Amino acid sequence: MTSTLPLEPAALQYELVSPPKPKPKSHEIKAAQARFYGALATGFDEFNAKSTRGLYFKSIDTEIAAQLKQQQIAGRLLSVGAGTGFREVRIRELSGLNLRITCVDISAEMCDEASRRGLDAICSTLMDAELPANTFDACIFLNAFEVLTDCTERLDYFCKINRCLKPGSPFFVDAMDIEDQNDSWAVLVKQQFEVEKLSDFGYDLGDCFSRRTDQEEIVFAHYSNQAEMESLFADSEFLISNLRYFSEETGGACEARQGNMFYTAKKN
Numbered sequence: 001m002t003s004t005l006p007l008e009p010a011a012l013q014y015e016l017v018s019p020p021k022p023k024p025k026s027h028e029i030k031a032a033q034a035r036f037y038g039a040l041a042t043g044f045d046e047f048n049a050k051s052t053r054g055l056y057f058k059s060i061d062t063e064i065a066a067q068l069k070q071q072q073i074a075g076r077l078l079s080v081g082a083g084t085g086f087r088e089v090r091i092r093e094l095s096g097l098n099l100r101i102t103c104v105d106i107s108a109e110m111c112d113e114a115s116r117r118g119l120d121a122i123c124s125t126l127m128d129a130e131l132p133a134n135t136f137d138a139c140i141f142l143n144a145f146e147v148l149t150d151c152t153e154r155l156d157y158f159c160k161i162n163r164c165l166k167p168g169s170p171f172f173v174d175a176m177d178i179e180d181q182n183d184s185w186a187v188l189v190k191q192q193f194e195v196e197k198l199s200d201f202g203y204d205l206g207d208c209f210s211r212r213t214d215q216e217e218i219v220f221a222h223y224s225n226q227a228e229m230e231s232l233f234a235d236s237e238f239l240i241s242n243l244r245y246f247s248e249e250t251g252g253a254c255e256a257r258q259g260n261m262f263y264t265a266k267k268n
Contacts, residue, residue, distance in 0.1 A: 081144025
């Protein structure tokens with residue numbers, strides 16, 4: 001099964017592809033992700049700024065900055081799957097707070113971009129990164145949660161984030177919703193799971209692979225749902241403060257199951 005979604009500029013597309021069988025090991029998926037995003041590091045921010053996703057990113061960043069400003073969180077911010085650090089710098093600027101930002105990303109090229117912006121960048125998975133417990137005043141996990149390879153890894157990440165945060169600190173994360181009625185891929189991913197009997201090959205519902213038409217590498221992503229996310233927060237001892245939905249098409253807030261899920265939670 002192959003389906004395409006247009007990007008901007010229109011010459012580029014993402015293609016939903018048939019997953020490898022059986023499902024690759026987690027370290028294999030991560031190695032491919034590092035290569036994929038490393039190849040996109042140069043020009044990544046400029047590309048997003050010209051696409052509708054740029055509006056979505058800015059809406060989320062503005063929301064986070066407003067919440068940090070309201071709570072006057074001016075200490076250390078941990079960003080998981082930070083990429084180039086562009087959004088982290090924007091959140092700091094929008095909040096007007098003197099945030100010390102630590103970025104964790106598996107792409108060396110992305111970390112180089114974050115370092116050039118003056119951020120503390122750690123090229124590593126979160127689980128391998130040496131981060132002190134009870135140190136950070138807030139954590140963001142933006143446009144990256146979907147790359148986690150299975151339910152065990154997702155819980156491990158949330159538990160480690162919890163350990164790194166000070167008590168009462170906020171945690172912000174967005175996630176693709178497989179029930180999103182405006183995401184044409186969500187339906188296709190569910191159909192692909194049934195038609196190709198992907199559970200027989202180690203896949204969970206919501207797992208998928210895609211490629212960009214200017215890249216050879218295929219890359220993994222996972223669509224979640226509200227029940228899955230709520231269980232994950234509970235099992236990692238986070239309290240959900242708020243759930244809102246934001247559209248990748250318009251960039252603005254939207255109704256439930258018409259965009260991505262955006263959670264605000266806090267450490268107990």
